Amino acid sequence: MESETAAASSSSSSSSSSSSSSSSAATEASCCPICLDPLTDHAYLDRCFHAFCYKCITKWVKFAAAKHPRPLSSIRCPLCKVENLSIIHGFSGGSFQRRYVNQDQRNRCLSGAYELRSHVYDREEEIANNIFDVQRYWKSRKYLWQNMWLQNWLRREIQTITQEEDADVIVHHIQGVVESFMARQQKESLKGTPEQKREEFRRLIFGAAGPFLLARTKRFVDELELFLASGLNIDAYDRVYMQRLSMSSSRDTREIDAESSDQSVQSRFLYFLNEDDGD
Amino acid sequence: MQASRARLFKEYKEVQREKSADPDIQLICDDSNIFKWTALIKGPSETPYEGGVFQLAFAIPEQYPLLPPQVRFLTKIFHPNVHFKTGEICLDILKNAWSPAWTLQSVCRAIIALMAHPEADSPLNCDSGNLLRSGDIRGYRSMARMYTRLAAMPKKG
Numbered sequence: 097m098e099s100e101t102a103a104a105s106s107s108s109s110s111s112s113s114s115s116s117s118s119s120s121a122a123t124e125a126s127c128c129p130i131c132l133d134p135l136t137d138h139a140y141l142d143r144c145f146h147a148f149c150y151k152c153i154t155k156w157v158k159f160a161a162a163k164h165p166r167p168l169s170s171i172r173c174p175l176c177k178v179e180n181l182s183i184i185h186g187f188s189g190g191s192f193q194r195r196y197v198n199q200d201q202r203n204r205c206l207s208g209a210y211e212l213r214s215h216v217y218d219r220e221e222e223i224a225n226n227i228f229d230v231q232r233y234w235k236s237r238k239y240l241w242q243n244m245w246l247q248n249w250l251r252r253e254i255q256t257i258t259q260e261e262d263a264d265v266i267v268h269h270i271q272g273v274v275e276s277f278m279a280r281q282q283k284e285s286l287k288g289t290p291e292q293k294r295e296e297f298r299r300l301i302f303g304a305a306g307p308f309l310l311a312r313t314k315r316f317v318d319e320l321e322l323f324l325a326s327g328l329n330i331d332a333y334d335r336v337y338m339q340r341l342s343m344s345s346s347r348d349t350r351e352i353d354a355e356s357s358d359q360s361v362q363s364r365f366l367y368f369l370n371e372d373d374g375d
Numbered sequence: 376m377q378a379s380r381a382r383l384f385k386e387y388k389e390v391q392r393e394k395s396a397d398p399d400i401q402l403i404c405d406d407s408n409i410f411k412w413t414a415l416i417k418g419p420s421e422t423p424y425e426g427g428v429f430q431l432a433f434a435i436p437e438q439y440p441l442l443p444p445q446v447r448f449l450t451k452i453f454h455p456n457v458h459f460k461t462g463e464i465c466l467d468i469l470k471n472a473w474s475p476a477w478t479l480q481s482v483c484r485a486i487i488a489l490m491a492h493p494e495a496d497s498p499l500n501c502d503s504g505n506l507l508r509s510g511d512i513r514g515y516r517s518m519a520r521m522y523t524r525l526a527a528m529p530k531k532g
Contacts, residue, residue: 129476172474174474174476
């Protein structure tokens with residue numbers, strides 16, 4: 097931007113020569129507005145549903161966030177300027193993935209234990225089904241003792257599976273189903289075989305969790321049963337899993353110290369919610 | 376770097392393909408450097424810039440399209456939002472409101488729109504802005520017209 101303006105360099109070109117036949121631009125609908133190439137790895141913004149390449153839109157989100165003095169929790173669509181909270185991508189059959197604009201903060205928040213759990217749910221088979229004796233749990237009616245870590249455990253599992261911070265509604269719903277089942281067993285504990293009880297319990301939880309957890313429901317029911325059968329607190333339960341997964345013990349589980357987990361996780365979520373005002 | 380080059384090449388091909396699509400804009404890429412472009416835009420009708428052809432210089436950063444191109448007028452123009460000496464343009468989409476979905480072509484369109492709708496409240500050219508703000512439309516028009524004649528029109532004879 098020097099000031100040596102080549103004054104009045106009037107280029108006298110008449111650009112009115114319109115000749116060539118109109119070339120069709122019908123293919124434009126499937127092009128990414130950022131790279132202008134055909135879309136690869138389709139990604140959509142969650143409010144306006146404009147489509148981009150996953151790589152392109154995440155790059156833009158990172159770039160826009162880096163320019164911003166405070167962490168961003170939403171991003172304006174490059175096309176329509178609607179504020180969006182997340183990028184939806186990676187469809188495979190019935191499932192998809194979701195990347196939040198404030199993912200990096202979330203990752204910090206949902207680290208350690210959440211990563212472990214999501215790893216557990218990603219695996220097809222149960223890892224710990226031969227550690228804890230589920231049969232005995234039902235036979236010896238251990239369910240009559242309440243597991244006081246259940247709520248925290250449910251919250252963490254559901255947050256992991258749904259990738260939503262605010263899982264309280266689902267948590268209370270499922271906890272209610274579990275507890276009312278247990279309460280009923282206390283009253284009429286003599287009716288039915290342990291197998292029947294187990295079957296009914298699984299059916300109830302499956303029905304309650306199904307609408308929220310979709311394809312992951314069965315694994316969730318398995319895990320819930322295992323957790324209850326284990327009789328362990330969350331910390332101890334995770335340690336067993338980590339041994340099983342032979343993951344490095346350096347990735348410790350300080351995040352979910354059984355006593356304080358509820359408060360610490362909760363308060364961090366609140367902190368992020370407060371940051372939500374954007375610009 | 377690679378991404379910006381690929382994207383500019385796409386725009387280049389698009390410009391070649393649709394040369395006649397917008398008769399008011401002519402984009403020309405530098406022969407040896409795809410990061411340098413010039414554009415010739417026609418002054419919009421019913422403005423003091425009508426009949427003039429204005430030359431714009433584009434300098435495109437390596438992070439394009441994450442960053443906007445730097446654009447300035449090479450042709451002298453009397454407009455509240457264009458610096459009279461440097462040709463610098465005050466336009467939100469070239470700064471904070473930039474989005475990677477803009478192209479060089481659409482930036483040119485935005486500049487044409489700015490020529491038709493000067494924004495006197497954020498002037499780079501104070502003389503021009505003051506004329507408009509004080510309501511002296513006639514004064515602004517005649518000044519702008521004069522510079523269009525002097526700088527942006529082919530000299531006759």
